[in-house]
Amino acid sequence: MTYRTSEIRKSMPLLPIGTVIQLTDLTARQIRYYEEQGLICPHRTEGNQRMFSLNDVDLLLEIKDLLEQGLNIAGIKKVFEMKKEAKLERKLDKELSEEKIRSILREEMKIAQSRSQKPSLRYADVTRYYQ
Structure with missing residues (x-):
């Protein structure tokens, strides 16, 4: 499998918010807040349901880690911008x-x-x- 194929698979929106909550130990409210702040941008179905990719889950885990390290949302935005x-x-x-x-x-x-x-x-x- 090439890098490009792997990256495409990781970016496919497959996971509903309930599964993401279990994988990340975040609440639905936290996830929605991070979306409101522009830190994540999950795909929306025709019924407006959020669907998350593996990359989205990784991003949420990174946000969680940065918050635990003491960064606030503005700091996290700056880190993501620098990256x-x-x-x-x-x-x-x-x-x-x-x-x-x-x-x-x-x-x-x-x-x-x-x-x-x-x-x-x-x-x-x-x-x-x-x-």
Whole structure:
């Protein structure tokens, strides 16, 4: 199973609030409050029932841990914001790195073509890294 498939499965809304209450030892009121504060955003069914993913449960457990460590809701929001920014930066760094690699490979291909030589890497070998 690839990382992408695993992440998709973890984000599928499958659990009703009653199950989440049992898994997290939080009350329905606490869960609704965290939703009101924008800390979680469970999926809603056509009947407006909240359905939670495994990622939502992990997030609720993280909120619970941070509260037990003494953070308030504003502090938790700040922690989540910082994590989101760090994740975005890592994604941008990765994209920039991949773009740099592609640029180098394009230049190598141009040089090889101008010399009527084969490039040192085959196209098939390179493209498998970008699928």
